[in-house]
Structures are given as structure tokens and as C-alpha cells.
Amino acid sequence: MGAIKVIMPFLIFVGFLCFHPGAVLAEDYVHTPVHYYDINHGLTIAKPVFSISQDVTLDTNLSMRFTVDRVKTEVSGVDAISGATQYVGASAQGSTDTRKEIAVSVAHVIGEWKIEPGYLLSVEHDYKSHAPSITVSKDFFQRNTTLTMGYAHNFDEVMGVYLEVSEDKNINNYAISLTQVLTSETIAQIGYTFSDGSGYMGTGNRKVRLENDQEMHEFLPEERGREAVGFRIAQWLPTNGSVQFSYRYYTDDWQIDSNTYQVQINQYVADAILVRGEYRYYDQSGAYFVKDSYTGAEKYLTSATSLRAFNADLYGIKLIYAVRGPMDRDWDWDWDWDWDLEAKYERYTQSNDLEANIFMLGIRLPL
């Protein structure tokens, strides 16, 4: 009921926006990437995505994204009761699980303002999340500066296998960013996000093995405040390419601090072929209650590897081939080829004994 009370005003608001005059919006397209994650410890995820972005009036754009995560794990329910160093996958059930997600947003331009309400629903057998959101942008100084503010609220329901009844989790998410054109070939952005969550913070799918070999439910604090600040810059290269750098600092009241550094180089190697190379380095400290072993007397216990101290590297390469030109002239249709073929490979490694190979194939069609 709580979610509906928030969603209805959004729908009314969207309806109002759709009849308000304004300016032209972004490109229209259909995008269908398929991701495949091959993670060690017997976890694979197939992730097909269907996304469409379409102007519905001169100043209103509708975007919809459908995602399915088909998670397959060889970890059984018993094996998922992990020691502190053992990785536990997306499900403690073993076998397969499916997560379905739909995200809808409507962007509307009114002069130098852009307002974009959205809604996201994510459903899996042991978790459900509703997340209405709103983002507002305003251009300044002949559109050299853009200020963006956003808010989203998560209404989450956790239904893990070790829970007797489902548990609620609510999160307020706030975001603000400033994008600045620095020169005709350089643009920079600074961003800040803050979230405060309350409720059941675990998954209900993990247990913790104690020093005496007994098992206990995972217990986590029921409050979490998180904040992050990021800076990124994009520079055009005279070689018909670009380079982007970004840095993010994150901290939360579970005493996890992290640094993320990322560099991305884009280069056209032919008129129709774009190559992107990427490297990301990440390090984080562990949550204050994380220990190598527990006696069972502790207030908080966890076996989540994501809450431990570690560092991670990600390397990636992506190719985009732009298919352009007239179609077979024997056909009656007066169409031209105009679409992009994409392929990507990424390698992700954590010092926590976790490795992943990530593959992606996709097609993007302008509408």
C-alpha cells in the first residue's frame, strides 16, 4: 500500500507533464544487449535486456527497460552456509533463480528544465523492490552548466530462505550533480549521493559458521547511512577519440570506506569501428563488525564477502561496429542500414578469491 500511495501521485504528475509544451528531446532507439557473467564458485548469470527510448511528444520522452537475470549456481543450500572467506552467490537455494526488472521513466523538457519521474520494479523469489524516483535538471550559463538533483525511495521486501516471515527494508536515496563544459573539447562532472536505509539489511539466505562449527543466522545493523562523492572528466583526443577519468570516494556508517579509479579510452579505428578500452581499480575497508571468525556472542555476524576489506581490478574492451548504408536495392522498401553491433569482454578480479568473466553482445537500432 505504501508503494501505491507514492506511485499514484507520480502517475498523475506524469499525466500532467505529457500535456505541457516544451522543447525537443534525445534520440529514439531500441537497444537489446545480452550480458553473460561467468563467476567462479559455480555461479553464472545470463542477463538479456530490452530497452526502448521514444519521444511521445516534441518535449516528452518515454524510456522503458526490461531486464531478466537468470542466475544459475552450483552452490547447494547446505554449502551456502559459508565460512567468512567463502563466496556465496546470489541465491542460497542452489539450482536456478530468476530476477525480473522493469524500469520506466518519462523525461519532459520545459525550457531549461528537465523533469524525469521514474519507477523501477524488481522481483525475484526471495526479494521484491519498488523504487519510484524523480530527477530534475536545470541548465545555466547558455547550457554550459547543468545542475541535476534526484530522489528515489526503495520499498524492499526480503524473503530469504532462512526467514520465517518476510522483512521490510526502506531506503531514501538523494543525488546531486553538477556538469560543467570546460572547453569545446572538455567536460567535467561532480556528483554526490546520500542514502539512509532502515530495516532488514541482509538477504535471509546466509548463515555464519561459528568457531565451534555451529551455524547461526546472519545479523546486521538495521540502519545504514551511505554517501559518495565522485568526479569525472572527458577529454576529446585529436586522434578522433576521447579519454575519460573518474574517481569516487565512498563512506558509510558501517565504516566501509572505498576508493574507485577508472580510466576509459575511446578510439575510432575506422569510420565505422569504435574501440573502447577500460581499467577500473577499487579498494574498500571492511565493515566494523566483520571478523575472520565468530564465537556467537557478537551482536552482528555476517558471512558476506562484500562487507570485507578487499581490492578489485576490472579490465574491459568493447567494440562497436556501425552498420550504415543502403539496403539491398532489390527490395521495395526504401530503407538504409542504420544500426550498431556491439561486443564487450570484461575481466573482474577481487582479492577476496572472486573472479568473473563478463561477455556482452548487443544491437542498437535508432527509431
Next chain:
Amino acid sequence: MRVLLFIFLFLIFSSGCAIVQPYERETLSKPIMQFDSDKEEAAAREHFLNSLEGSSGGFGVVGGGCGCN
């Protein structure tokens, strides 16, 4: 405090920039000069990394939760 200092430095940094006219922004309008120009890729990566790492955020409003972390 760190955040305010960061914003202050950014504003000082950016205030010295000359206004770039719309007709000078052809380069800036190219997809490879835009942050997160591929929204679907950005969302998939954010979801993947958020499930494996203890941090999130920095840019944009955080998306929906999941039972994957």
C-alpha cells in the same frame, strides 16, 4: 566537510571557464564524450558491482534493490 570542499573547488575551477557557444559543441555532443551514454550498460554494471562490493553511488539516483548482495 570533504564534500563541501570538493564542490567549492569544483566551482572555483569551473568559474574560470569561458562560455562555450552552442555552435562550438559538436565535439561535446558525440557519444564518446558523454558520461554513461549507454544507459543499459551503466545499469547492468552498477547492478553487478553493487552485488559484489560494499559501496555504491557517486552519480545518479540509486536504482532498485535486489537480493543479490
